[in-house]
Amino acid sequence: MIMNEKKSKIISIILVISVLIFAFIEELYLKPGYLVKSIIKVSTFGGIILLYAFMAKKKLTEVINLHKIKKFGVLLGCIALFFIGIGILFLIFKNNINLESIRQSLVTKEGLTKENCLFAFAYIILINSFLEEAFFRGFISGMLGNKIWGYVVSAVLFSIYHIGIIGGWFNPFVFIICVVGLAIVGLFLQWESNHFKTILASYLVHASANVAINIIGALLLFGVLR
Numbered sequence: 001m002i003m004n005e006k007k008s009k010i011i012s013i014i015l016v017i018s019v020l021i022f023a024f025i026e027e028l029y030l031k032p033g034y035l036v037k038s039i040i041k042v043s044t045f046g047g048i049i050l051l052y053a054f055m056a057k058k059k060l061t062e063v064i065n066l067h068k069i070k071k072f073g074v075l076l077g078c079i080a081l082f083f084i085g086i087g088i089l090f091l092i093f094k095n096n097i098n099l100e101s102i103r104q105s106l107v108t109k110e111g112l113t114k115e116n117c118l119f120a121f122a123y124i125i126l127i128n129s130f131l132e133e134a135f136f137r138g139f140i141s142g143m144l145g146n147k148i149w150g151y152v153v154s155a156v157l158f159s160i161y162h163i164g165i166i167g168g169w170f171n172p173f174v175f176i177i178c179v180v181g182l183a184i185v186g187l188f189l190q191w192e193s194n195h196f197k198t199i200l201a202s203y204l205v206h207a208s209a210n211v212a213i214n215i216i217g218a219l220l221l222f223g224v225l226r
Contacts, residue, residue: 008055009143012048016140019044020161027164033111034120038128045135052139064138067198075201078192079208086212096174103220105169117221121214129207130199132158136186137193137202155186185209 026032026040053063061067069075090097106112112120136158144150159182166178189202196202219225 005056008052011055012052012143015048015051016157019048020157023161024164031109035111037110038123042127042131045131049134049139052143063142064134065142065193065197065199066134066138067200069196069198069200071196075192075196075204078205082205082209083212086209086216090216093170093174093177096171098169098171099220099225102169102217106217106221112221114222117218121218124214125207125210129210130203133189133193133199133203133206136161137190138199141190141193151187151190154190155183158186159183 022044023041026037032040049063050060052058053060056063106117110120136154140157141150141154144153159179162182163179166175169175170178189206192205193199193202216225
């Protein structure tokens with residue numbers, strides 16, 4: 001039986017909180033390999049979105065705000081800004097980043113090797129970026145009404161979700177900057193998604209940032225950066 005939208009939202013919010021708590025525990029304590037973690041993420045994030053679409057009797061494209069991009073001018077500038085900005089920030093804070101800890105995390109925690117890293121990085125850029133945009137900028141914010149409340153909640157959850165991933169990579173000062181920075185990035189991506197009326201806009205920017213981050217990760221994994 002199809003539920004009304006209010007009940008669908010309540011159930012979905014409970015599921016979202018549960019999944020994010022599990023993701024936090026998974027990153028800090030369970031620490032499965034990257035393939036297993038990716039399967040769990042796709043299943044849970046995607047499953048909640050599909051379940052809500054079914055319960056609320058809405059089209060999936062409407063639930064995640066997936067539409068065609070109609071203008072590219074400002075968007076191309078944002079893509080370049082995020083790609084270049086990641087590199088500049090890395091150079092600024094390089095001495096405050098535990099590069100060896102990140103490399104060890106990629107090898108031991110994520111199970112990445114020189115042989116499988118290209119597959120993992122392709123997944124992060126093409127699929128993971130889209131999944132996070134669909135979940136945080138499309139589904140969560142849209143379910144909360146795409147108002148200021150939706151902006152803030154989706155941005156805070158986006159930042160909290162990444163705490164387990166980046167924990168131990170930086171000294172406390174840089175870590176706090178990263179957490180706050182992730183929330184600000186979440187707000188910006190939400191504005192972009194709403195401004196262009198599609199998550200494809202925020203996805204392209206998110207993916208470009210991940211390209212820059214993965215280049216740094218590859219350099220660490222291959223021993224170029226130490």
